[in-house]
Amino acid sequence: MEWRLRRARAGDAHALSLVAAATFLETFVGIIAGPDMVRHCSTNSSPTKFDRWIADPQCVATLAEHRDGAAPVGYTLLTPPDLPVETYERDIELRRIYTLLPARGTGLGHALMARAIDDARALGGKRILLGVLGINHVARAFYEREGFELAGMRQFQVGDTVFDDAIYARAI
Known part of the structure; x- marks a missing residue:
């Protein structure tokens, strides 16, 4: 598959919302209850939320598109940090990468x-933080290969279930 990356802009919120919901469902099927996933995606990956982030x-949202036809196939989202660890003035959260x-x-x-690292540096960032489902060993191994500790x-x-991240x- 060939793809291209570009910074999301006004008008991309629906594409980001669609790929956000699809990747969340793909990633957590069998782990998170279906109704809870649907509710979570409707609330946390709505076009309105992506419009605000864009x-x-x-914040920086990056959209990955298939080379032929520009269908969304992935994305990242950088935001100010909202994590329960000590943060510093120039920290940036990689809130999403799917x-x-x-x-x-x-x-x-x-x-x-x-x-995302280049964009975080351009925002003046010195450190990237991210949260990941603790039992998602594939994602955790990816982050560790990318230099995260x-x-x-x-x-x-999510819904009535509490997960350890x-x-x-x-x-950076």
């Missing part, structure tokens, strides 16, 4: 991470 100068299943193994995840833990609630950090 318009916020402290790719659709057909794009996995193509190098897209690494390209999205490299772009465990910085703490948190609990994250690992919080990672990487100096």
Whole structure:
């Protein structure tokens, strides 16, 4: 699969919302209850939320599109940190990094991470933080290969279920 990356702009919120919901469902099917996933995606990955993030100068959303036809196949979202660990003035949170299943193994995840690091530096960032489901060993191994180290833990609630998340950090 060939893809291209670009910074999301006004008008991209629906595409980001669609790929956000699809990748969340793909990633957590069988782990999070279906109704809870649907409610979570409707609330936390709505076009309205993405419109706000796109318009916020402290946030950067990057959209990965298939080379033929520009269908969304992945994305990242950088925001000010909202994690229960000590943060510093120039910290940035990689709130989201996801790719659709057909794009996995193509190098897209690494390209999205490299772009997120470049964008975080452009925002003046010195460290990137992220949270990941503690039992998601594939994602955790990816972050560790990308130079992230465990910085703490948190609990994250989806519906009525509380999950343990690992919080990672990487100096940039």
